[in-house]
Amino acid sequence: MLSMDSGKIRFVLSYREWDLGCIFQDLETGKCKIHDYNPLVCQLYPFMVSHKPLGIEGEEAFEYRGEKLWLYYDESCPGVGEGEEIINMKEIAALGVKFKEELDKTDLEGFNSLL
Ligand code: SF4
Numbered sequence: 001m002l003s004m005d006s007g008k009i010r011f012v013l014s015y016r017e018w019d020l021g022c023i024f025q026d027l028e029t030g031k032c033k034i035h036d037y038n039p040l041v042c043q044l045y046p047f048m049v050s051h052k053p054l055g056i057e058g059e060e061a062f063e064y065r066g067e068k069l070w071l072y073y074d075e076s077c078p079g080v081g082e083g084e085e086i087i088n089m090k091e092i093a094a095l096g097v098k099f100k101e102e103l104d105k106t107d108l109e110g111f112n113s114l115l
Helices: 040-044 089-104 108-114
Strands: 002-005 008-011 047-050 062-064 067-073
Touching: 040 047, 040 089, 047 089, 062 089, 067 089
Parallel strands: none
Antiparallel strands: 002 008, 047 067, 062 067
16 A cells, blocks of 8 residues: 655555455455556556566567566466456566656655565
């Protein structure tokens, strides 16, 4: 969760204590209770965008708006490779760039103190 403090985005961590699950997941339906808001990190999952290679065999840079990016995905996500394509590499790159812009505006010192 986020809040604003002195112009910096501030993280406020909240999770279900018994399973470390997300507090926004409806326990009865399993669905997201804030789907209309759809947090950026949730839009991006199961993908990850890096501005430098992670050193994984076969990785290749993806050129996006003159910038080299490396796109990865969580192999444990059961939806990867299933059904029709719902997001393409350009859209993943755009989300990753937006995520980094938000991260750059974030009070990471405050965030790290919560961990
Ligand atoms: S989509 Fe994101 S906010 Fe919604 S339940 Fe899942 S982790 Fe939580």
